[in-house]
Every structure is written in structure tokens, then in C-alpha cells.
Amino acid sequence: MAKILIAFASMSGNTEDIAELIKTTIESPSHEIEMKEIENISSQKLLDYDGIILGAYTWGDGELPYEVEDFYDDIEGLDLAGKKVAVFGSGDHAYPKFCAAVDILEERLIACGANLVEEGLKVELAPETEEDIERCVTFAFNFSNKLEETL
Template sequence: MAKIVIAFASMSGNTEEIADLLKVSIEPFEHEIDLAEIEHMDVNDLLQYDGILIGSYTWGDGDLPYETEDFYEDLLSIDLTGKKAAVFGSGDHAYPKFCAVVDLFEERLKECNAELIQEGLKVELTPDTQEEIDECVDFAVNFASQIGE
């Protein structure tokens, strides 16, 4: 059994909804799962997990949300070698840089030597169509199945 953290930042509730859906989808794998808001986390907390899922909305024109800035910067202070990770987020196609924060966190996790085991999940606002829900479930199941390896 692996230990997984789903760390997220959500303003309108969209990213939190994705995080909840991921958690429910991973539960059948019997991994230990912690759901945490990024602004209440210390990056060193990540070291106790085998799997790391980071989720955030994108603010404005591709910017990090205020509540993730310190966490994002502090990531450079830790080595995540041996940790499996993936990133998810919500965005709005009305903005030119759709879900840009997913890409920012993927790059930062690579800089910390984390192993990105799948492509980031980018959701328009909230997963409300069956297709979007299935995409989230598939993302979670794929992640959970690779964590046990």
C-alpha cells in the first residue's frame, strides 16, 4: 500500500471538485490518501508520500494563484527523487493560457527530480460532462495503478 497526497488550490471549488473525484477514484486501490490544501502545506510534507498529485487553478493570464506561490518557490528546496507525481488543474478557455499552471508545476516537479508518470490533466472549469468525469477517473486510476509498482 502506497501513501498518496492530493494537494490542491481551489478558489471557486472547481479544482477541489476534481481533487475529490480523484480521491474517490483512487480509494478502491487501498492506498492511503491525504487530501490537503496547498496553502496549509509545507513542501517537506511531500517527502513522506510515495505518490504526489498537485492540482491548481490558473489565475489570470497563466499565473500561479497567490496561495500557491510560496509552495511553488519552496519546492526548489527539496529533492523528490523516487517520488511519482502528476499534476491536474482547472482552467477557462476564455483566457489565452489554458491551465498554464499545470505546465508550471510539471516543470517544477521535474526540477525537483520527481518522476512525472503521466501527462497533466486539464479540465475546463469543472468536470460536469460524463466525458470529463471519465477523463478524471482514468487519470486517477492510471496514477493509482502505477504507484503500486
């Protein structure tokens, strides 16, 4: 059984909506899924999971939200070798750096030795259009399939 963490930060509910869609898509008897807010999880707990999916909205001009900053700092130097990871986020094209939090988190996870198995998912605000929902579902399925290939 694969143990999967979906950890996210959401202010307006958009990123949480994406997290819920991902969770619903990959729920199966072969997955034990925990969904938590990033600010409520210790970086050391990441070591307990086979698969890690992180989500965050982008704040201001392309920064991590404040509730993700401590977690981001804490995972620096953590040995995540062998962990399958993916990152998603919500953003707004009105700002100069669309969904930059996704890129920032991906870079940190890769620097920690994690195996990024799916390209970051970036969604404009909430996943409301058929296209956005399909992209979220595809992201989740691809992550799940790549995780199961190694178990």
C-alpha cells in the same frame, strides 16, 4: 500501503471537485490518502509520500494562484527523486493560457527529480460532462496503477 497526497488550490470549487473525484477513484485498502489545500502543507511534507498529486487553477494570464506561490518557491531544490507525481487543474479557455498552472507545476516537480507518471489533466471549469468525468477517472486510475507498479 502507498501513502498518497492530493494537494490542491481551488477558488470557485472546480479544482476541489476534480480532487474529490480523483480521491474517490483511487480510494482502496492499499492506499492511505490525504487531501489538503496546498497553502496548508509544508514542502518538506512531500517527502513523506510515495505518490503526490497536485492541483491548481490558473490565475489571470497563465499564472499560479497566489496561494500556490509560496509552496512553488519552497519546493525549488527539494530532492523528490523516486516520488511518483501528477498534476491536474481547472481553467477557462476564455483566457490566453489554458491551465498553464499545470505546466508550471509539472516543470518544477521534474526539476526536483520527481517522476511524472501521468500527463497533466486540464479541465474546463468543473468536471461536469461525462467526458470530463471519464478523463478525471482515467487520470486517477493511471496514476494509481503506475504507483503500484513500483511498490
